[in-house]
Amino acid sequence: MSFRPDYEVVIGLEVHVQLRTRTKLFSTAAVSYGDEPNHHTTPVCLALPGALPVLNGQAVELAVRAGIATNCEVHPRSIFARKNYFYPDLPKGYQISQFEEPLATGGWLDVEFEDEKGELTTKRVGITRIHMEEDAGKSLHDGSAVDSHIDLNRAGVPLIEIVSEPDMRSPAEAGAYLRKLRAILRTVEASDADMEKGQFRCDANVSLRRHGDTQLGTRTETKNVNSFRFVEAAIEAEVERQARCLDEGEEIRQATLGYDADADRLFVMRMKENADDYRYFPDPDLIPLVIEEARIEQIRAGLPELPDRRRARLADEHGLTAAEAAKLVASAALADFFESAVAAGAPARAAAHWLTREVAACLNERDLEIEATALVPDAFASLLELVETGRLTARSARELLPELLEGGGDPAALVSERGLEAVSDEGALEVLADEVLASNPKAIASYRDGDKKSLNFLMGQVMKKTQGKADPARVRQILAGKLDGS
Amino acid sequence: MPSPLGEVARLREALTSGETTSSRLVDAALAAAEAVGEDLSVFTHLRHEAAREAAAAADARLSAGRARSVLDGLPIALKDNIVQAGEPAGCASRILEGYVSPFDATAVARLLEAGAIPIGRTNMDEFAMGSSTENSVHGPTRNPWDRDRSPGGSSGGSAAAVAADIVPLALGSDTGGSIRQPASLCGVVGMKPTYGRVSRWGLVAFASSLDQIGPFAHTAADCAVLLDAMSGHDAHDSTSLPEPPLQTAAGLNGDLSGRVIGLPREYYEAEGADASSLECVHAAVAALEGAGAKTVPVSLPHTRYAIAAYYLIANAEASSNLARFDGVRYGHRAAGASGLTDLYERSRSEGFGAEVKRRILLGTYVLSAGYYDAYYRRAQKLRTLLRRDFEAAFESCDVLVTPTTPEPAFRLGERADDPLTMYLSDVYTVSANLAGLPGVSIPCGLAGGGLAAGLPVGLQVLGPPLADAAVLEVADAYQRLTDHHQARPGGSR
Numbered sequence: 001m002s003f004r005p006d007y008e009v010v011i012g013l014e015v016h017v018q019l020r021t022r023t024k025l026f027s028t029a030a031v032s033y034g035d036e037p038n039h040h041t042t043p044v045c046l047a048l049p050g051a052l053p054v055l056n057g058q059a060v061e062l063a064v065r066a067g068i069a070t071n072c073e074v075h076p077r078s079i080f081a082r083k084n085y086f087y088p089d090l091p092k093g094y095q096i097s098q099f100e101e102p103l104a105t106g107g108w109l110d111v112e113f114e115d116e117k118g119e120l121t122t123k124r125v126g127i128t129r130i131h132m133e134e135d136a137g138k139s140l141h142d143g144s145a146v147d148s149h150i151d152l153n154r155a156g157v158p159l160i161e162i163v164s165e166p167d168m169r170s171p172a173e174a175g176a177y178l179r180k181l182r183a184i185l186r187t188v189e190a191s192d193a194d195m196e197k198g199q200f201r202c203d204a205n206v207s208l209r210r211h212g213d214t215q216l217g218t219r220t221e222t223k224n225v226n227s228f229r230f231v232e233a234a235i236e237a238e239v240e241r242q243a244r245c246l247d248e249g250e251e252i253r254q255a256t257l258g259y260d261a262d263a264d265r266l267f268v269m270r271m272k273e274n275a276d277d278y279r280y281f282p283d284p285d286l287i288p289l290v291i292e293e294a295r296i297e298q299i300r301a302g303l304p305e306l307p308d309r310r311r312a313r314l315a316d317e318h319g320l321t322a323a324e325a326a327k328l329v330a331s332a333a334l335a336d337f338f339e340s341a342v343a344a345g346a347p348a349r350a351a352a353h354w355l356t357r358e359v360a361a362c363l364n365e366r367d368l369e370i371e372a373t374a375l376v377p378d379a380f381a382s383l384l385e386l387v388e389t390g391r392l393t394a395r396s397a398r399e400l401l402p403e404l405l406e407g408g409g410d411p412a413a414l415v416s417e418r419g420l421e422a423v424s425d426e427g428a429l430e431v432l433a434d435e436v437l438a439s440n441p442k443a444i445a446s447y448r449d450g451d452k453k454s455l456n457f458l459m460g461q462v463m464k465k466t467q468g469k470a471d472p473a474r475v476r477q478i479l480a481g482k483l484d485g486s
Numbered sequence: 487m488p489s490p491l492g493e494v495a496r497l498r499e500a501l502t503s504g505e506t507t508s509s510r511l512v513d514a515a516l517a518a519a520e521a522v523g524e525d526l527s528v529f530t531h532l533r534h535e536a537a538r539e540a541a542a543a544a545d546a547r548l549s550a551g552r553a554r555s556v557l558d559g560l561p562i563a564l565k566d567n568i569v570q571a572g573e574p575a576g577c578a579s580r581i582l583e584g585y586v587s588p589f590d591a592t593a594v595a596r597l598l599e600a601g602a603i604p605i606g607r608t609n610m611d612e613f614a615m616g617s618s619t620e621n622s623v624h625g626p627t628r629n630p631w632d633r634d635r636s637p638g639g640s641s642g643g644s645a646a647a648v649a650a651d652i653v654p655l656a657l658g659s660d661t662g663g664s665i666r667q668p669a670s671l672c673g674v675v676g677m678k679p680t681y682g683r684v685s686r687w688g689l690v691a692f693a694s695s696l697d698q699i700g701p702f703a704h705t706a707a708d709c710a711v712l713l714d715a716m717s718g719h720d721a722h723d724s725t726s727l728p729e730p731p732l733q734t735a736a737g738l739n740g741d742l743s744g745r746v747i748g749l750p751r752e753y754y755e756a757e758g759a760d761a762s763s764l765e766c767v768h769a770a771v772a773a774l775e776g777a778g779a780k781t782v783p784v785s786l787p788h789t790r791y792a793i794a795a796y797y798l799i800a801n802a803e804a805s806s807n808l809a810r811f812d813g814v815r816y817g818h819r820a821a822g823a824s825g826l827t828d829l830y831e832r833s834r835s836e837g838f839g840a841e842v843k844r845r846i847l848l849g850t851y852v853l854s855a856g857y858y859d860a861y862y863r864r865a866q867k868l869r870t871l872l873r874r875d876f877e878a879a880f881e882s883c884d885v886l887v888t889p890t891t892p893e894p895a896f897r898l899g900e901r902a903d904d905p906l907t908m909y910l911s912d913v914y915t916v917s918a919n920l921a922g923l924p925g926v927s928i929p930c931g932l933a934g935g936g937l938a939a940g941l942p943v944g945l946q947v948l949g950p951p952l953a954d955a956a957v958l959e960v961a962d963a964y965q966r967l968t969d970h971h972q973a974r975p976g977g978s979r
Contacts, residue, residue, distance in 0.1 A: 043589055047810040049582065050569045050591060050688040052723050082806050084853070086830055093809020150814070279853035281862060284695035284803055286724050 026053030047091035072107030097133035113176035126165030318348035340377035374408030489707035508559030558601025581837025591688020608643025638668030663915025670890035670944025681922035685720030706961035748883030760893035805849030890944030
């Protein structure tokens with residue numbers, strides 16, 4: 001991001017999370033993805049005359065888990081309200097949501113991110129509220145120029161909306177908040193939070209103000225961005241756009257924006273001239289949602305270890321750095337993988353090091369979670385063992401990684417199949433070193449004149465001859481011995 | 487011992503003895519529905535074949551001695567807003583033209599299970615919005631007592647179907663008096679159960695927090711049979727009470743001794759109430775006292791706010807409930823619409839009648855930003871005050887007895903252009919809906935003089951929430967003391 005030191009960036013996020021239920025929020029229709037349109041509908045989903053909603057208890061339990069895990073106060077009484085507006089993918093003409101009395105309020109997350117200097121920083125981001133609501137259906141406009149089609153399979157799928165305070169000050173903070181939130185929701189199994197399936201969708205509210213201003217600037221809302229990278233990119237683009245407007249003395253106008261990831265551009269969905277009037281009122285078809293305090297405590301007691309605690313434990317048990325532990329628990333799957341690998345005999349610090357750097361980089365490039373790859377903890381542990389025992393150089397291991405992620409397999413077998421064993425035969429290395437020294441008298445001369453960098457050149461020549469399969473430290477030792485000793 | 491009164495007991499006897507058959511009852515009902523019913527515009531749809539098939543099946547059960555219940559084989563009429571699988575559910579609205587429900591209302595499913603045979607669907611005010619059954623796409627239903635008068639509404643078709651002896655039993659829905667007021671104007675018994683007693687699953691919503699399905703018959707005893715069969719918790723309706731089915735019919739014993747009846751002052755002092763009707767009500771109170779009941783004066787001080795609170799809440803809910811009728815998935819869709827907004831505007835403009843539009847507009851207005859607190863929220867506060875009025879009153883009595891309406895049946899067209907006067911005809915009935923109380927209207931005589939001479943007058947019995955049985959017991963006891971329920975249009979007794 002081009003840094004705009006003259007403005008303070010203010011970001012608040014609204015995240016819609018699909019709860020991991022078998023059936024919809026108010027009907028017995030199955031929650032599904034990618035099925036034939038309008039296959040999973042009941043009279044309730046279709047808003048037929050005389051149909052009534054009945055609340056899904058499993059959805060309530062999962063929403064309570066999410067509330068507890070984000071340090072919210074979960075209210076023993078909350079109210080479902082109708083949000084009234086007309087749209088063809090909203091069969092009742094209103095969405096059942098929560099408005100004046102939401103399920104949970106006043107939470108926070110401690111979010112770890114790298115600041116501009118690359119140092120790990122922790123920041124507390126407030127969570128204003130979590131409320132339950134039903135999803136709308138989908139409008140399909142691709143068929144013909146004239147007709148639109150409606151798929152109501154998604155209509156009524158249970159969601160929670162998690163609204164943050166406007167506490168984030170950079171796209172990186174926003175991205176870190178989202179990753180942390182997603183990791184927590186997956187840990188407590190409130191949601192699969194599969195972003196490709198739209199189970200974790202983010203709306204970003206962005207405004208700028210001059211440093212020192214106490215009032216918030218006019219904000220825009222960028223809707224439905226469905227990957228971490230795109231959220232950060234969309235916010236960056238919007239900050240840049242607003243900054244340019246403000247530089248030129250223009251006013252920011254309230255608007256709802258969309259983000260076109262392919263073009264890395266924002267587009268205006270609609271301008272908000274007036275505040276929308278959704279005529280919220282308590283849904284008379286539903287009674288207040290009452291959850292006994294004892295039930296809330298029971299759910300709290302049943303929650304698995306949350307990322308913050310796990311991070312502390314991993315750092316403590318395995319002597320990891322805070323940054324490594326934080327990166328591991330940012331994805332519950334990655335942390336699980338780490339613990340399994342250690343259990344399979346992998347040295348913990350090396351495993352953390354590899355997972356948070358080499359493996360993480362490979363995953364990022366491919367936009368994958370570790371469990372979606374073919375690499376299993378046992379194989380990873382034996383890969384590290386090969387490196388630790390000197391049978392495989394780090395460089396060869398790095399080269400092998402993509403193959404292991406994509407195709408799996410036993411690293412030891414792959415190494416011998418490819419002849420990747422490190423050249424550890426001292427005699428062979430001595431011979432190679434002598435060959436290199438014999439053909440590079442100039443380098444020897446400059447080394448002896450005090451240019452110690454010449455050693456690196458000579459090392460490179462030896463490594464080249466081994467095709468990178470020698471331990472660089474050992475090669476250096478041998479060369480230095482020959483140069484200094486003779 | 488169950489009440490000896492009523493058609494169910496008599497017809498049961500006739501069916502058991504072989505004096506008649508279900509097929510003959512259903513045929514007679516269908517024939518009357520076509521003759522008298524057509525003249526009065528009682529039905530919107532008749533199920534000739536399906537009803538006859540059901541009757542044949544019922545006869546087979548009866549002759550094998552395997553009757554499902556006391557209702558097995560008896561014809562019944564359903565208001566057009568209570569859905570039955572495979573049948574139209576038009577709600578007397580153009581916007582639902584051609585719509586056929588794929589599922590049964592819970593109340594209907596339970597009656598079908600008991601063997602009752604719906605013969606058709608009765609006319610009503612569109613979406614139950616009205617007190618005269620004039621706001622119907624099918625035209626007004628006429629009162630069997632005087633075909634130039636309204637049967638009341640919105641369940642006017644069901645009330646007329648029983649009053650004209652087309653069917654012995656019918657179902658209606660009551661949001662602000664839509665069962666009790668037409669029962670009163672047609673000289674039959676109509677009951678609104680405690681809110682949540684009968685499932686609303688399959689009742690096309692007008693105002694969800696007020697709507698209840700209830701029975702029509704000539705006697706409280708028959709209403710009790712229907713209520714017992716329909717009531718009880720239903721998992722499809724979140725507002726359904728966690729109560730087992732009622733067993734009120736068996737408890738009707740005519741005993742009034744020790745009953746304390748409250749007479750709410752505000753219901754006897756209304757301006758413009760018909761004097762001759764009030765005389766009937768006073769005579770009824772005297773009869774109840776004569777049979778051992780004690781009466782006490784009570785006060786419901788917030789009664790004068792009830793109509794305002796009712797129309798604010800009911801219209802607010804209706805404006806949202808009727809949003810689903812958008813021309814997209816079913817029902818009327820305007821032809822040749824250009825674009826989405828045009829489709830909505832034209833489908834809804836063409837599909838809804840004037841009164842429904844008026845209420846949607848009013849309801850939309852009172853929920854709008856800036857008006858919500860002044861209207862909707864204040865109406866909810868009034869609702870609480872009204873509920874407390876009743877709680878206080880029921881500390882000193884078991885039930886309340888009042889007139890059902892200020893006056894007998896009015897002329898068709900008389901109030902069509904005067905919605906406010908029309909709204910005021912619900913003045914004695916809306917409070918029970920706002921407070922969720924059970925209430926029944928029973929005939930208590932014919933108006934003696936004036937323009938309404940010879941028209942039926944209704945007596946309302948209200949009870950505290952869940953006291954459905956008490957309300958029916960008092961009504962049944964009164965009917966054992968009197969023979970007003972035997973009065974029929976045309977003077978026959």
